[in-house]
Amino acid sequence: MANEEERDAVFQEHRAVLVGVAYRILGSVADAEDVVQEAWLRWPGVDAAKVEDARAFLIRVTSRLAIDRLRRVRARREEYVGPWLPEPLRTGPDGAAQAELADSVELALLVVLETLSPLERAAFVLREAFGLPYAEIAAAIGRSEPAVRQLARRAREHVQARRPRFAVDRAERRRVTERFLAAAAGGDLDGLVALLAPDAALVGDGGGKAPAPLRVIRGAVKVARFLLAIAKPERARRQLALLGLPESAAIAVEIDEVNGGPAIVGRAAGVPVVLISPVVADGLVTTVYLIANPDKLAPLAMSRRDGRDASART
Known part of the structure; x- marks a missing residue:
């Protein structure tokens, strides 16, 4: 024994x-x-x-x-139905050890x-x-x-x-993500477009189980309009219904540390329903990764419940 x-x-x-x-x-x-x-x-x-x-x-x-x-x-x-994106991994708050390996899970x-x-x-x-x-x-x-x-x-x-080039200053990435969220939540099309690189792209992953674009959306204006469209209450209610959640459930949106960087996570009744991860370079968002497949979002709920730092550091 x-x-x-x-x-x-x-x-x-x-x-x-x-x-x-x-x-x-x-x-x-x-x-x-x-x-x-x-x-x-x-x-x-x-x-x-x-x-x-x-x-x-x-x-x-x-x-x-x-x-x-x-x-x-x-x-x-x-x-796979539409683009395939990796499963997000909640990596917890920043720290010296965290930052050391953050790039390898981006x-x-x-x-x-x-x-x-x-x-x-x-x-x-x-x-x-x-x-x-x-x-x-x-x-x-x-x-x-x-x-x-x-x-x-x-x-x-x-x-x-x-590999895209990231802003060296991690604090700047957080600031850009916060402004990105504020513009999207406030329905500010011009503000959102100003934060996006002219040739910005949005890659969505719904896996056929949740609404998401089946093709990459390209161009700052098109990406911004799509993001504002999915933020509308009626669109959000339809998505909750498809996921078997109460349509009346409020969606709480916050910035969390996912895959070594700031990401926007929307939760309804404690269940993750969408993740938006902006890639920032030179102060602008160059790519937006949107994950809505509920199977892929499950690890975010698990790591949040048990408080693990799931970064799997050495």
Whole structure:
């Protein structure tokens, strides 16, 4: 029994890191939790005498399971209704440790990672987010060290070419998000347009389960008009009805810390119904990610209820 308790204690010690690895590879909180659960089920059958570094071993197992799962879910994501966005992750208030890894869970980055192959994505995550040596990454993904270096280089160049540039000042991102929310809530079309880059884009994810645009909306005026339209009371009531919530329920809107940055979260009767995450660069919103799929918003409710910092930091 003591040995079993010891094993469980070792696994729990590294659980947050394992969830962090799996989430960054998969872009899904639910899939990440499933992968870590599978790793935990395999852990008792491992010969402890042959494990020199439990953390490295568990990361290796979790990475392989996450890569396998990503290969399986890729086909489902291609059949998804409308654009597919990663599941949001509530990361809690800012802090030195939080800021250190915030960039590696940004929604904008996870969207770019979706365009990598599973092996490229794993190599990028393990190297850039967790700083693993190439030799450890090679063992984790079952490739030679030279092959891993090539995978990581290709992935890094791909991400650098496609990743939006963020404002360096995190406080500025918060200020812009607050002004963005105030303009949208106040029905201020001109104010909202002024905060959007001329070529701003809105990407919506309803998954066929909640109202959301099936195509990317482009242009500051079109994006602003769409946001003001969905903020109208009659539109909000229809969405609540579709989600099985009372139409009379008030929607409380607040700015929360999601995926390492400020995001606007709307809740009705305590249930998250929409998330709007603005990407800010040079003082303007360049991209708006809107997630309304209730399945993807569920982790926001869970992390809020139990008070967890779900950032899965190292």
